[in-house]
Amino acid sequence: MNTQEERKRIPNYMKNFACIGGKCEDSCCIGWSIFIDGETYKRYQKVKDEAFKRRLYKELVPRRHGATASYAAKIKLKNNRCAFLNSEGWCDIYTQLGEQKLSDTCTLYPRTINKVHEVLEYSLVCSCPEAARKILLQQQSIVWEELKEVTSRKVISATIERDKKPCLANHLEKIREVIWKILRNKEEGFEIRLIRLESFMKEMTRLTQKGYYEKLEVLFEETQKNLNKPLKKVNLSLEELPKEIQGGLKTFKQLANRKLKSKRYKACLEQVLDGYKLPDEINKEYLRKRYEQGKERYQEIFLKEKAYILENYFVNYTYERCVPFDQVTPIESFKLLKCYYEILKLHLIGLLLEQSLVGDEAIVYLFQAFSKTFDHGEISVQIFEI
Template identity: 25%
Template sequence: MSIIHLTKTVQSVQPRYVGRFSCTGSACEDSCCSGWTVHIDKKTFNAYRQAKQPLLTERMATQVKRIRSLASDTKYARIEMQPETLDCPFLEEKLCSVQRELGEDKLSDTCATYPRKSRVMGGQHQQALTLSCPEAARLALLAPDALDFVEVSGKVRVESVIQIRSKQGLTPETMESVSLFCLKLMKVGSLSLWQKLAALGVFAEQLTSTLKQGGHARIPALLKDFETMVASGAIDGALSAMLPDYVIQATTFSGLWQLKKGRKNSAVQASVQTQVAKGLGADPVTHLVTQQQLIDNYRTGVQRLPDAMKDAPFLLENFLVNEMFSEGFPFSETSPYDHFLKLVTQFGLLRFMLAVQCNDPERLPDLAQLVRTVQVFSRKYQHDADFAKRVNGALKNAGWDSLEKIYRFLRT
C-alpha cells in the first residue's frame, strides 16, 4: 500500500519542551487511545478499506463508522470505542495494532499528530503540545525553561498543519505581532500572575474596541503605548488596591467543575476528581458540601497553593503561556476579548481544582499530583468545545463578562 500521508521537514518556532517530548507508549498512565471521539480522515478511511490483514479488516468493518451528517474530508468517519472500557478497539496491550500492522503512515491525522498542534502564521511554522497528554504536561510544567521559544527543524504531516488566514481584517503578519506582544506581556517580571492576566484583559478590551471601530492602522501604536504603560508601572498601581473575592471565585468555579465531575473517567481522572471533591469538604456518602465549607476550604487552599508549587512556582504561568501560544491568542474566538474570557475561565477553574487540594493541614499535594490535575483538567474540560461555549455564554448572561468584574475572579 502506497504512502497516503506526506510529511516534510520545516523550521518551526516552538517552546523548548516540545523538542524534549517522546511518547511513553504503553507506559502512559492516561492513554490517549481511550475515552475520546476519534475522527478518521477520508484518505485513512479509504486505506483501511483496502487493508488485507484479517483481524484488522474485521475490526475496521465493524468499529470504523462513516459520519453521515456534516461529514468532511478531515472528519469523514469515527472509531467506535469499546462500550465498557472506552478503549480504542485497535488497542492491544496498550499499543496500537494499526501502527504495528500498517505503519505510522496509515494512522489517521488525529492519531498521528496528537498531542502536537502545528500551524503556519505569517509564513512561520509554529508547534506546541496539548497538556492533556501526561508526558507533555510534565515537560511543560516542571522545567523553568520549558516555555522559552526556540527555532528547530523537524518533520510535520502536511495535512495536519493549520494555515492561519486573515482574521478581523488583520494580516497574518499583524496577528503574529499581536500574539507575540501578548506572550511577552505574560513574561513581565515586575507583575504577579494575576496582574499579568488583568493587564492582558485591558489590552484585549482595547484591541477589540479598536478593531470594531475599524482602527486597524492604529494597532502598532496601541502595542507601543501599552508597552510603555506596563513599563511605567501604571498597571501595577491601578490594580494594587483590589481585594480578592473568594466567595465569587469559590462558588463560580465550583459550579463549573461540577458540570463534568460525574462523567465516566479513567483511573487517573477519577483519582484527581476524587481529590478535588475531598478538598471541597464533600461528605463521603452524600457528596454534599455547604457553601460556607466550600468558601473556607477554597480560601485556605488558594493561600497555600504557592507553598505546594514552591519547587515549580512557574507552573501556572507555563500553563497559560502554552495555552496562549497553542491557540494563537487572542484570535481563536469571535473577538480578542472573548478569547480573554475563555482564558480567564480556564485559569480560574484550573486554579480552583489545584487550590482545594491544598487545604489539608497535614499534607500538601506534591508536584506530580499538581501536574496530574493540569493534565486531567486539560483532557476533561479544555477538549470539550461545547463546554467552553456554555461557560462563556453563562458568564455573559450573568453579567460577569465586564473587565471590572473579571478582576474579582483573578486576585488572590
C-alpha cells in the same frame, strides 16, 4: 502523497517529546471515539495482509450517511478501549502496518498544527500526560525554533492570514510579543500579569472596534515600556467574590455527582472537594474563611514555588489557540483565558487545603485530567459561574 518543503515553528518542549505507549497512565486510545479520515479508510481497504485486512473490516464502523474527508469511519471501542490497542498498551496498526497507515487523528494527537502567516506552528496539548509533563515542568521559559522541513500529511486546526486591508491579524507577531512578555515577566506575581494582560486586551479591543489600527503600534510600545512600572490602579476583576467562589464550588459538586468519562478527573475532583470540606448547605462566611485559608497556601506555596507551571500552561495556551483570534474580540479571548485560570485555581486551592504541598506529578495529573475533560468536548468551562 504530496510533499513539499515548508516553514515550521516548534516550541523547545517538543524536541524531546515521544509517545510512551504502554507506560502511559491515561492512553488516548481509551475512552475516546477515534475517527478515521477518508484517505486512511481507502488505504485500509488496500491492505495486502489478508488477516489484518479482515480485522480492519471487523473493527471499523463506516459512516453510512454524511461521510466526510475527516470522518469516513470510526474504530470500535471494546471495554472503552480502541479495538487495536493491545494488552501492552501499543497500537497494532502502528506495529503491524507502520506509522504511515495511522489515521490523521492518530498521527496528529497530541499535536496541534496551525497555519500562521504561511508558517506551520506545531504545539502539544495537555490532555496527553507525557505532553503535559513536557509543557508544564520545564523551569525555563518556552521559546521557539523555526526551520524548513519536507511535510506530507498534516491537519490544520486554525489558519491566520494577512490581509491587504488593515486588520488585527496583520499585527499577530507584535501582539504575541506583548502577551508573552507579560506572561513571562517573573518580576511580578502571576495574577498581576493577568491584570496587565486584561488591560492590554481591553484596549486592543477598543482600538480595533473603532478602526484605529494605526494606533496599535503605540499600544504595543507603551505596554512593553510600562511592564515593570507599578500599576496605578489594581483592576478588581481578578478578586475572588464569595458568590463567584460559591458558584464554582456548586458546579464542582454537581460534576462530582455526574457520570464522567474521565475517572482520573473524577478522582481529582473528589480530592478537591475533600479539601474544601463543604457542608450540604454552603454558608458564605464558612466558605470565605475556608477559601481564604486555601488562597493563602496557594499564594505562599504554589505561586512562589511553581509559578513557572502557570506561565508555561498559559504561554502554550495562547500559542496553541492563536490568542486573541480564538474569540470574536481580544477581550472575549481574555475572558475565556481568565475563566480557565480561575477554575484551575479553585482546583489547586482545594488540593492545597488537604495537602501541605502538591508535587509535580499531582499537578500534571490535575492539568491533564482537566484538559482531557474540558478541552475535548465533554464539559465546557462556560458552565462555571465565575
